[in-house]
Amino acid sequence: MQASVKKYTLNFKRPSGTSRGVLTQKETWFLILEEGGRYGIGECGMFKGLSFDDVPQFEEKLRWTCRHIQKGLSFLWNGLREFPSIQFGVEQAFLSLASRNPFVLFPSRFTENEAQIPINGLIWMGDKAYMLDQIQQKLEMGFHCIKLKIGAIDFESEISLLEAIRNDYPQDRIEIRVDANGAFQPAEALHKLTALSRFGLHSIEQPIKQGNIGEMKKLCQNTPLPIALDEELIGVVDLGKKEALLQTIRPQYIILKPTLVGGYRGSEEWIEIAERLQIGWWITSALESNIGLNAIAQWTFTLNNTMPQGLGTGGLYTNNFESPLCVKKGYIYSRKNSDWQPNLIEELCL
Numbered sequence: 001m002q003a004s005v006k007k008y009t010l011n012f013k014r015p016s017g018t019s020r021g022v023l024t025q026k027e028t029w030f031l032i033l034e035e036g037g038r039y040g041i042g043e044c045g046m047f048k049g050l051s052f053d054d055v056p057q058f059e060e061k062l063r064w065t066c067r068h069i070q071k072g073l074s075f076l077w078n079g080l081r082e083f084p085s086i087q088f089g090v091e092q093a094f095l096s097l098a099s100r101n102p103f104v105l106f107p108s109r110f111t112e113n114e115a116q117i118p119i120n121g122l123i124w125m126g127d128k129a130y131m132l133d134q135i136q137q138k139l140e141m142g143f144h145c146i147k148l149k150i151g152a153i154d155f156e157s158e159i160s161l162l163e164a165i166r167n168d169y170p171q172d173r174i175e176i177r178v179d180a181n182g183a184f185q186p187a188e189a190l191h192k193l194t195a196l197s198r199f200g201l202h203s204i205e206q207p208i209k210q211g212n213i214g215e216m217k218k219l220c221q222n223t224p225l226p227i228a229l230d231e232e233l234i235g236v237v238d239l240g241k242k243e244a245l246l247q248t249i250r251p252q253y254i255i256l257k258p259t260l261v262g263g264y265r266g267s268e269e270w271i272e273i274a275e276r277l278q279i280g281w282w283i284t285s286a287l288e289s290n291i292g293l294n295a296i297a298q299w300t301f302t303l304n305n306t307m308p309q310g311l312g313t314g315g316l317y318t319n320n321f322e323s324p325l326c327v328k329k330g331y332i333y334s335r336k337n338s339d340w341q342p343n344l345i346e347e348l349c350l
Contacts, residue, residue, distance in 0.1 A: 001035040003069035003093075005044075005062045006348045010289055010317045026287050026317075029062060030348055031089040033069065033097045039345040040097025043292035044089035045259045050286075052235040052260065053083040061086060077265060081237045088263030092295045103294060103323075103340050110301035113324075113336035117301055118308040120145040120177060121330065125152035128161050135165060142329030145175040145202070145308040151183030155192060162199045171200035175308070182209035182231060189219055197224040203253055206230045217249045228253035233270060234260050243273050253280040255310070258296055260286055271303070284310025290323040297325065297332055 010026045027048070033040040044062065048054050053061075061083050065076060073094045080087045095105040109115035121138035123131055123146055131148065138146050150158045165176065176199065184192050184207045193207060203226040208215055210232040220227050229251045236242050246254070254274050256267045267283070274281045283300045285293050297311050312327045314320055321344060324335045341347070 001033060001069055001097075003034075003066040004032050005059075005066060006030045006032060008289070008348070010287075011319050012316055013318050023287075028289055028292070029059075029089070030291065031062070031065065031086075031093045032345060032348060033093045035097060038097060039102055040093045040095070040099075041102060041291060041345050041348070042089035042092030042094075042096060043288055043295065044085045045286060045288040045292050046085040047259065047286050050231070050234070050260070051085055052237075053085055055082075058083070058086075065090060077263075081262070084237070084262040084266060085259045087266065088258050088292075088295075091263040091265065092292075095295075102345060103291075104298070105295055106298040106302050108298065108301055111298060111334050113334055115301065116331035116333040117297060117311060118145070118306070118330060119143075119311045119327065119332050120147040120175075120308045122146075122310070122312070123148045125149040127153060128157055131161060132164065139169065139174065141327075144173075144330050145177065147177040147179060147310065149181065150178050151180050155195075159195060162196070162201075166199050175202045176200075177202045177205070177228075179205035179230070180207045182206050184208050186212055186215040186219075189215075190222060193219070193223050193225045193227075201225055203228045205255060206232060210234065213245070213248060216251075220249055220251050223252075226252035228255050230255045230257075237262060237266070239269055242270060246270075246273050246277055246279060250277070251279060253282070256281060256283050257286040258283070258299075259288060259292065264299055280307070281305070282307050282309050285312070287316070289317070290314045290321045290325055294323055294325055294334075297334075 007029050010028060012024050015022045015024050029044040031042045031044055046053055046058055065086055076090045077087050096102040099105060104111050121143035123134045135146060178201055186208050189207050205228045207227060233254060236245055254270060256270055258264060258267050261267055271281055282305060285296050293314050300309055311332050314325055322341050326333055326335055
């Protein structure tokens with residue numbers, strides 16, 4: 001078996017505002033396996049400024065992975081505990097190599113276009129007019145659940161924005177999730193959650209910065225609005241520490257990005273603990289290309305979670321890879337009679 005890595009830069013169609021600033025490009029890396037004329041591919045979509053593995057040694061660790069590829073998936077996954085996006089790429093690549101079709105990792109009713117996955121429509125940070133315009137577009141596209149990034153404009157303007165949405169779209173018509181990305185100060189968080197709760201929101205992600213475990217525990221005990229942990233999970237790789245974190249904080253939900261928490265295996269460890277503690281969860285992507293999104297979506301379907309998932313970043317880029325994935329009326333599905341670009345893996349190797 002031979003392994004190689006290809007770096008690829010994704011270009012946003014328009015600058016996209018996040019809590020990490022405005023993005024115009026997103027780097028990603030593809031791990032490509034070859035054995036006996038067959039190929040496997042996995043995406044290592046390290047997210048600069050957010051990923052636990054955003055370190056100077058990242059590309060050297062990719063080369064280490066290639067040098068040790070013969071030692072197999074279990075050895076590599078355990079040796080990559082501080083590099084969750086590479087763990088995920090390795091999992092994908094081995095599944096891809098073993099599959100009859102390198103892009104069908106989890107054959108199911110989803111890959112046969114017999115079933116779909118409900119998703120939320122993501123609203124990017126910006127001024128009020130821009131965010132309202134995005135919301136209108138998502139509703140016209142048939143979404144029944146939207147997720148708003150908050151924290152980019154002043155809080156009173158965000159309250160005004162939510163008020164405007166609810167005036168036109170009551171709770172029984174549209175579910176609203178908000179993501180604060182740790183924007184609130186601990187001393188003001190409960191007051192702000194109380195102000196937000198009157199809009200019938202589904203949940204708020206990461207109201208205060210990760211690492212404030214005592215403050216987050218108190219918030220989750222007293223909040224009028226369900227809290228979902230997101231960034232709080234990043235960098236927690238030991239199984240015992242995962243359990244201790246959820247036992248201590250007791251959030252209402254956790255949100256799992258396989259690229260950031262150790263791929264399928266790392267995510268499934270969190271899910272097992274969460275379900276035992278009666279904590280809800282859902283899956284989301286992290287700005288991967290369609291190759292990584294495909295790998296996440298197929299696996300997500302097998303988990304049988306009926307909540308809207310956070311999938312569907314594929315349309316953000318000008319130079320994404322054509323794929324069977326399509327978003328329509330608030331669902332993501334895989335078109336049966338559409339296929340990946342011929343020889344895509346070979347082209348990436350060049």
